[in-house]
Amino acid sequence: MGTGIEEKDTGDKDVKKIKGNRLLYDNKKNKTIAGRRPWKPRSRPYSVQIGDRNCDVLISDESGKININKITDDTKDNFVKFLTFCKLDILTAETITDSLLDWLDKDDLHHINGAEKDYYSSLPDPYEPKNGSFESIEEMALVKGVTPHIFEMIREHLTIYGAGKINVNFASREVFSSVPMFTSEIAEAIIQFRKKWGSVKRIDSLKDLLSQFGIVGKDYQKILNYLTISDSNYMTIHAIASSDKIKNSYKIVIQKSLDNCKVIAAYP
Structure with missing residues (x-):
């Protein structure tokens, strides 16, 4: 059973590997990058694995x-x-x-x-x-x-x-x-x-x-x-986690600012 978070499909062919949500190597920039790789709203979900569960995370802008x-x-x-x-x-x-x-x-x-x-x-x-x-x-x-x-x-x-x-x-x-x-x-x-x-x-x-x-x-x-074409300060994050036996769905709406994000609504 894994304990880290590994992204399976980054949508970026220049990225070789992501582990623990940290970008290890980028072909385009030809260097190792430290720190977190931010997720942004897009039409297709991000796919990650948390422990033994697969998780699809869709981020959409309320605008x-x-x-x-x-x-x-x-x-x-x-x-x-x-x-x-x-x-x-x-x-x-x-x-x-x-x-x-x-x-x-x-x-x-x-x-x-x-x-x-x-x-x-x-x-x-x-x-x-x-x-x-x-x-x-x-x-x-x-x-x-x-x-x-x-x-x-x-x-x-x-x-x-x-x-x-x-x-x-x-x-x-x-x-x-x-x-x-x-x-x-x-x-x-x-x-x-x-x-x-x-x-x-x-x-x-x-x-x-x-x-x-x-x-x-x-x-x-x-x-x-x-x-x-401008993003708003409000985003919905919809996560669906699944394993062999169970499937859970979570949805939150967040308000973002320059230095933090605040959850303003949550749905099961």
Whole structure:
């Protein structure tokens, strides 16, 4: 039984060996390197072995998700577009979106398909709407129209952290569907670009890519209001550890700063 941590697939062909999470030799730099090799958000998991257990660790940036606290009357059509992409019918999508806006706002006035205190107080197990920002994604399950099945279907694409712009380097096809003027073909082109080059490192690369689909000039400038290539300070770390007999999954959300990281949410 091993006791150290050995990375099995670094994703870097220039790295010869990693042991104890320390990089021993790098062909590219032609020298031994001391110290820890940092893990960063990426689309594929890191694979490590801890004792006799294999562990896949996926690190994703929360900026690749839709921030439900940033949805407004001006952008609600984008969320409806996302929900219909997730196979919800238009009435259900509009009900959830309007009810979400009612959950966020501080008044008791209904959006057309929304819900306020009178609706929630009439339920068999009554409760009051938040009338404020979501403090956890789980609160979304309390919003009118969000069934347990719908919540499980959309939760991985939602966040309550960050500035609200969608990071093209981490967004899923579902999240891309919420961007105005974006089609499935555009989303697929960006995903294939990431697979080939790792990430979109320059905004000009995004400009060139979108121009192939006719998004230029004022349309391109409008798109930039919704997209970013900059990482946020919030990351999700999802670890799945397995052996011959058992399998465990752990997920945490961390807030990072220059000198430390703070766990702000944890899920079994």
